[in-house]
Amino acid sequence: MEPKTRLAPLPERLRPKTLEEVVGQDHLTGPGKPLRRMLEVGRLQSLILWGPPGSGKTTLARLLAEGVGQEMLALSAVNAGVREIKEAVARAREVGGLVLFLDEIHRFNKSQQDALLPHVESGLLTLIGATTENPSFEVNPALRSRARVYVLRPLEPEEIRQLLERALQHPEGLLGVEAEPKALELLAQASMGDVRRALSALELAATLAGKITLESVKEGLGAGTLGLDKGGEHFYDLISALHKSVRGNHVDAALYYLARMLEGGVDPLYLARRLVRMAVEDIGLADPLALRLAVAAQQTYDFLGSPEGELALAELTIYLALAPKSNAVYVAWKKAQELARQHPDAPVPLHLRNAPTGLMKSLGYGKAYAYYHDDPEGSFAQAYLPEGLEGLTLYEATGEGWEERVRERLEALRRRFRKAKLGKD
Template sequence: MADLFSDDTKPAAATTAHRPLADRLRPQTLGQVIGQQQVLGEDAPLGVMLASGSLSSLVFWGPPGVGKTTIARLLANETDLHFVQISAIFSGVPELRKVFEAARLRATNGQGTLLFVDEIHRFNKAQQDSFLPHMEDGTILLVGATTENPSFELNAAVLSRAQVLVLTRLDVGDLEKLAARAEAELERRLPLTVQARASLFEMADGDGRTLLNLIEQITAWKVSGDLDTEALTKRLMRRAAKYDKSGEEHYNLISALHKSVRGSDPDAALYWYSRMLEGGEDPRYLARRLLRMAVEDIALADPQAQTICLHAWETFERLGSPEGELALAQAVIYLALAPKSNAGYVAYKAARETARKSGSEPPPMHILNAPTKLMSEQGFGAGYAYDHDAEDGFSGQDYFPDTMKRPQFYQPVARGFERDLGKRVEYFAKLRAKRQEE
């Protein structure tokens, strides 16, 4: 991978111009790596491990093109370990046995092995378990790479024996350094305006390898003068945003949308809503999640929010795409600007918890029906006060089990319509106390 490079060090092999630019710019030492200082810095995990001479098994978690393979290879160089690379996509049990056996022979000759496993999350549980004895006896030092959340994809036994390091997308500053490094290697500047250069970095979307591939395309063009953004985008296809409708990015973006709505930020909410649509998300899934937000985070503070969401969903079903997405977008805006309350949600959870703990306590006798003479003789329904006949239409009777102290689950917030509901709760509480005194 050629994604992270120093902008002042030129690889010795750069003279072979026929090699892909990404390969020609591959770092030769960790000191040449651009970015990822959160793992490579002097006080960062890898910096500390290397300084102490004690490197443990690792799992690199991050998006494509941020340096996982490169850093693994350079770690082997820095620690004098034999580097072996396999991919979980193309390897099975027979290949793993050969790798382990070769590593064991190397170990008997005093040579350690750094085994780099790309896409390690694609190995099944049994295959992942096969690494454990070889990690424990020191036959291999495992460095895995994954674009998926290790918490969900890797065995707990593997995770307990390896440190997870998070590698992040390259920022604009990193991409600029990488572009400058490429220009120095090619001995020519990119024929782009300032704005087009910024657009190029957007197209790379934090992926250094993608940036170098795009630069290689641009430098092959025969152009006179600098290309502006419009000319650049006509010649290059914008890279599709990283989005997996069933993977980690799906859950990251729906979480961002939900929290933006909860945080009353319509602009951020619309952005994440649009990001999901651009990634190919099913609008019906978004409609369902918007309805959930209305129920969970707005609720009785604005009862109309649920109706807005249901109507937007129905409008989408009738109009279809792309017009129907506008109705959902308007629901996003409404939800973001609506007053927020989770009082109903909290009350519901508290009531469910109390119901679980209270077992099979029966209702009080006075609110039980007595459809037979025997039940009436047993006292079913005796003493029940019909609220419509009571003063103010409120009897103030206790409807909880006789053995239960009256709890208060619902505590409305002083926002939106729930402010009025809070006044009603307070009114009935005072009236209930008055009836009990009478």
């Protein structure tokens, strides 16, 4: 009897073949964005992809190497060392250069990272490092200076949902398998931005029940997630309740939902990311210390782990719930994004442009620019926004907390701009 052909796991079978199939990293792969530009010009530079598990680091590395027609050698820093680097260098010399994909690059010690330096600098090796840890702390400055860092973000639930539905329609996926919409919704939320986890759980759910149901999804996700749905609430209900309790200044409710999710097996670092978002979205400049404390709490948990580090998340939750609230920064940013989409080509005023060459100077670049420290009044009299957008107001500070001081400063500055413009006219 011949052995059955081993079927690759679903995440591997559905790994994107082109950049267009990649979901969730538009800030890197969209039109005009850095990774797409590299493929368009056919030239790959050394880089480090920093992002959470299942965000697409390995997929992007493969697509970049294939897109520029270079051979790629993949190593994991978990079990590779200087010997493997020497072998990669020897192979690169044979073929005239190659892409070295080094997963978990943060696990390489200083001497191992130093062994890469001369070959990355010479261009013999084009390094693509992947890490879930902050490269500022885990990658040597010398190596970091030779590789641009690109940050990948965890996928949003709607992006995960899109990939789950693709898996159910793909001939190499789970074509023909029935799925309950609520089951896909739970899976999209409970996978916490990790595509690999979502697709693996989807495949296991289909294997266990022959179709995708709420119960099979819970089994596919594993015991750590089951506690989130004991009372019938879905994962996203608890996240929503935590966020709205913090926004609504209800300290006790916020602590309860935080504890409930931690007890249910939610990744504490995922909760830390959500709390950081609350600090910038719902508090902003009403209390600038909120963001600093949020980042400190995330780093504290990362350093201590569970259960000690969970106390830092509890402290942060209490602080955020007590803090004055303002979404003025959030609203202003949304307006700025919309304005940028409506006026993507509005010319920068000539006096604000840099003039590094004689030709640019002769064209008026930088001419009559009023340097604030030398000419404050002239600085207020000159235009900053493109023609046609003058007088635009995006940010409006509230009277909450520290933002009351911001509002006073903002109003005083805008009065000076109006007065200087009237004097100029």
